[in-house]
Amino acid sequence: MQRLRREAGLQVRKRQRRTLRLGPTNGQRQRAERRNQVWGWDLIHDQTDHGQTLRILSLIDEYTKQVLVIHVGYSIRAVDAITVLEPP
Numbered sequence: 527m528q529r530l531r532r533e534a535g536l537q538v539r540k541r542q543r544r545t546l547r548l549g550p551t552n553g554q555r556q557r558a559e560r561r562n563q564v565w566g567w568d569l570i571h572d573q574t575d576h577g578q579t580l581r582i583l584s585l586i587d588e589y590t591k592q593v594l595v596i597h598v599g600y601s602i603r604a605v606d607a608i609t610v611l612e613p614p
Contacts, residue, residue, distance in 0.1 A: 558589035565594070569602070583607055 531537070558564040570582040581602045585595040597606070 558587075561589050562587060564588040567607075569607075 528539075556564050564587075566586045566588050568584050568586070570584075572580045572582070574580055578600060581599055583595075583597040583602055584593055586593055599606070
């Protein structure tokens with residue numbers, strides 16, 4: 527895909543390397559071995575029919591693959607995200 531874009535004279539995006547989740551002290555990648563040990567979060571941006579930005583923040587338990595929290599709002603500040611991400 528990058529070669530085709532380059533040949534067409536379009537801008538080519540640089541690939542980003544995946545970041546690994548590191549453990550607190552040992553530098554090893556953490557894998558969930560029990561419930562509530564490793565969480566993942568995702569922030570999605572969308573737009574309503576009226577052009578207003580809508581944001582969706584979800585918190586997922588990586589062991590059970592269960593969605594713990596979904597927070598929807600027109601604006602999600604860092605303070606709101608930290609409040610939502612507190613342990614259930």
